[in-house]
Amino acid sequence: xxxxxxxxxxxxxxxxxxxxxxxxxxxxxxxxxxxxxxxxxxxxxxxxxxxxxxxxxxxxxxxxxxxxxxxxxxxxxxxxxxxxxxxxxxxxxxxxxxxxxxxxxxxxxxxxxxxxxxxxxxxxxxxxxxxxxxxxxxxxxxxxxxxxxxxxxxxxxxxxxxxxxxxxxxxxxxxxxxxxxxxxxxxxxxxxxxxxxxxxxxxxxxxxxxxxxxxxxxxxxxxxxxxxxxxxxxxxxxxxxxxxxxxxxxx
Numbered sequence: 001x002x003x004x005x006x007x008x009x010x011x012x013x014x015x016x017x018x019x020x021x022x023x024x025x026x027x028x029x030x031x032x033x034x035x036x037x038x039x040x041x042x043x044x045x046x047x048x049x050x051x052x053x054x055x056x057x058x059x060x061x062x063x064x065x066x067x068x069x070x071x072x073x074x075x076x077x078x079x080x081x082x083x084x085x086x087x088x089x090x091x092x093x094x095x096x097x098x099x100x101x102x103x104x105x106x107x108x109x110x111x112x113x114x115x116x117x118x119x120x121x122x123x124x125x126x127x128x129x130x131x132x133x134x135x136x137x138x139x140x141x142x143x144x145x146x147x148x149x150x151x152x153x154x155x156x157x158x159x160x161x162x163x164x165x166x167x168x169x170x171x172x173x174x175x176x177x178x179x180x181x182x183x184x185x186x187x188x189x190x191x192x193x194x195x196x197x198x199x200x201x202x203x204x205x206x207x208x209x210x211x212x213x214x215x216x217x218x219x220x221x222x223x224x225x226x227x228x229x230x231x232x233x234x235x236x237x238x239x240x241x242x243x244x245x246x247x248x249x250x251x
Contacts (some may be wrong), residue, residue, distance in 0.1 A: 016063040018245045021054060021160040024197045027069035030232050037245040046195040047132065050156060054163050064102065064170035066245075067160040068236075070228045071128065071152035071175040072135050074145035078152065078177050081227030083110065083123050083235055086173035089157040090148050091130025096161030099170040102244070106174055109242025110235055119234045126151040128173055130158035137184045145181065152177055174235055178228035179221060186214035189221055 017038040020031040028041035042057050044050040058065075071084065085106050088097045103125075111120045129150035135141055144153060157173050164171035179185055188207040192200045208214055239245050 015246070016061045019054065019057045019062045019065045020068045021050070021065060021156050022067075022069040022197070023050070023154065023156045024069065024193070024199070026199075026229070027232065028197070030229070030236050031068050033236050033240050033245075037240055039245055043197040044195065045155075045193050045197045047155070047159060049195060050159055051163075054159065058163060058167055058169070062167070062169055064099070064172065065160050065164040066102075066172040066174060067154070067157040068174050069154065069156065069176075069232065070178040070225075071154040072141060073152050073177040073180040073183075074129060074141050074148075075124075075126075075151045076142075076145075076181045078124065078180060079122075079227075080177055080180055080224035081122055081231045082152075082177040083119065083231050084128065084151050084173070084175045084177070085110070085123065085125055086128040086151070086157070086175070087125060089128040089130050089161050089173060090150060091158035092132060093158050093162045096158065096165060096171070098161070098172050102170050102172045105242065105244045106172060106239060109244050110238045113234075113238035113241050117234050119231065119238065122231060124151055128157050128175065129153040131155060134185070134190055136190075138182050141181045174239070176228040176231040176235065178224050180224070183221070183224070184217075185221065186217040187211070188214045188218050 015038055017040040020039050020041045022028045022043040023045050028043040031041040040057050042053040085103050088095055110123055127150045129144055129148045135153050161171050188204050191207040192204040
């Protein structure tokens, strides 16, 4: 199925996978980890494709649903690479709470495993916001932070949370800030994103040819993205080592 990966084979027979919900293919690759956890990653940039993939995954059986990947910063003090384990998400479906016990286990795993890498110092608790379209400008981010108090924003957590609530599954959010609150994204940053969550280079290059002055902002965004990717990889490794993506850690 496009936008879906099959469960890894590392778990015991009969256990159900945790479904990891992301928006982009590279996030899903990180989410799969090293195969030691039974997880199924679903991803798409377009909401209806993501909902379809998620519904199919839940129908196959699930132990819980976690929204994982990058997010746009809203709180002005959050640097690229900050890690958010959220208490709730406010978005198109209202306010959806995360599972308190699961969130505490994720925080404990990140704190235990991330001290040497500095990951624990980048960890923040609070709420997320969710939107249906990318939040591009610093002014828009400032306004959303003012109205919701959310630390960061993404386009998938509300879909993950609503599906979890509908099926009475545990729900968690673990997201890394990529573009900080004060950063306005250049048009080239979103030009290459395909509906299925993969990235095409051609549209990005055409956008740069149309407006070469975007190059500096795109280079800064690439540095921000490296920081967020590093955090996601560290967080995924910590969650694997802490066992928080295996069924016994959730129930």
